[in-house]
Amino acid sequence: MDMLYNILIDPFAQMAGAPDFLIQVIWEGFVAGVLYALIALGFVLIYKASGVFNFAQGIMVVFAGLSLVGLHEKGVPAWLALILAIGIMAILAVCIEKFVMRPLVGQPDIILLMATIGMTYFLIGLGEVIFGGEPKQMITSELGLPTGSTAFEMGERGLVILQHIDIAAAVIALLMVGGLAVFFNRTRIGRALRAVADDHTAALSVGISLNQIWAIVWFAAGIVALATGIMWGARSDVSFALEIVALKALPVLILGGFTSIPGAIIGGLIIGIGEKVGEIYWGGLVGGGIESWLAYVIALIFLLFRPQGLFGEKIIERI
């Protein structure tokens, strides 16, 4: 009985008792969710265009963030470092396309997945050799991003604190999704990307260059990774630990569906808010720390009812 009370009644009583705290928790979850969504966005971009499940997206985030900070540490001004970091992601995209994706065209999914894990290993090693293994401080103020925070009064007894950088992250994520939507739907390259996603062979036959498209997609994913790296880095540090966090994008993708950009965003928010609220209000019952797996279990339960995700295409199987 006590147990049931603790699970079913008490958390809600706490929520009702301190609505300002609840809003704070939901806000924290929202911001974490935005960042998960950004990582997931990188996954979706590549999955849509090439059917590759890009495991290296997490390390690409770290790598982009590290090159930005590393260049700045070498004395390069922040704006130039940003441009150079974008350049590095472009070079990376071309290299990945040329040396990994092109030779592996037509291989089964698992082989491509493995290749991206191999890439992860390579990039971790490369990043550590070049930039060292220590966490680095993100150059938030130099990039012109807001720091500081604003407190909102909630009635007479509550206070909700919003970090400006979090608001900036949400805005940037929104802009990115908007920009990608326009890019996909309104531009020539975007149409070519969607054509490739629909059918490789048909796209080839109408004169779309697969190699070029893939390089562009990896570059777009690289830019998303750079934005994610800046935002994550501003919240904590730029370190290789981010790579494990990036795995959280997988349950996000499952919730949203592998091929849907809005799905990535909404899935990210559900996972982000769900795991924060779960951790704060229910985590204490089992000793805390459930954040590390709650997202996966949410995704697992979800999968049992809707295997293709919220917005994914229906899976049809034939013999």
Added chain:
Amino acid sequence: MFYREAGQYKTTYAADQQIFPIRQDRIGIAVILVVALLLPLAASEFTLSAIAIPFLVLALATIGLNILTGYAGQLSLGTGAFMGVGAYSCYKLVTIFPEVNVIVHILLSGVFAAAAGVVFGLPSLRIKGLYLAVTTLAAQFFLEWCFIRIPWLYNYNSSGAIEVPGREVFGTLITGPAASGTARYYVVLAIVVVMTLLIKNVIRGRIGRQWMMIRDMDIAAELMGVRPLIAKLSAFAVSSYVCGVAGAMFVFFYLGASEPAVFSITLSFQVLFMAIIGGLGSLVGSFFGAAFIWILPILLRVGLPALGVDVAAETVFQVAQMIIGALIIFFLIVEPHGLARLWAIGKEKLRVWPFPYA
């Protein structure tokens, strides 16, 4: 020329169905076994404990994963956690029943891992492929969390780690820090050889064929009378059992003490790499893959400074990681079916040599 089955007539069904139907294979296996048995005479304590023992244990874990991913076609990223279940349940068994032979405990601990595997394998009945991989990630992170948050599992140690107590078999110390490398090596070798043989036979038999049917096309298999529930869950159970035993051995014969971080996702990936590089759906490939992924970094760490590449110890580790990443991609490009396929091609070449046109 030397590797040719010509003239070896099979006169009984038993002879035709044996594991190694070709005489040269039997000789080869015998030679490998003899070398493995004599290895402690030639090898140093370091070679035995840091290379040979973990190689054998990880090869067994790779076989476990290969059953699931290579034979039954269910992608799993939770191998590390299932190995952890084996290790922790073995530790609990050994401390609760100290008078029972430790080898019995090690073999029993796999049962707990199998149970965990079946529970987390349940979603495989509805989902497959990458989606299933995510549910096994749930297993990975949830079980890892259990190892940290449930103090009963590590007997309320203040360090949060499990330490292997010394246990004797036939008057020889085989576990714990004081046990000699040779003794541990022989126990590991015996378990790995016996289990590999058993698994080989399971795969050759009815269950193994059902797994492969499920892998190749589950709907078609179902129409032909294979029950997916039984086939998939038995694959999860057997695979997790093998992984659990490997995990128990990993701690009891190699590490000596372990903390939850040992069974992190890194280990899962390492084993998955071994399975892929070695060749999915191949037992001999599991050994190749384990050797490649486990021994190569050690060689690189020893070899790079010796080659005159003067770098700090830390950098060697990172460079080794880069090289491994690059090699993985290289191998996937050159031979996506793994080292086992290279081995098969080599055998075929040897068969027709020196008359390749014959």
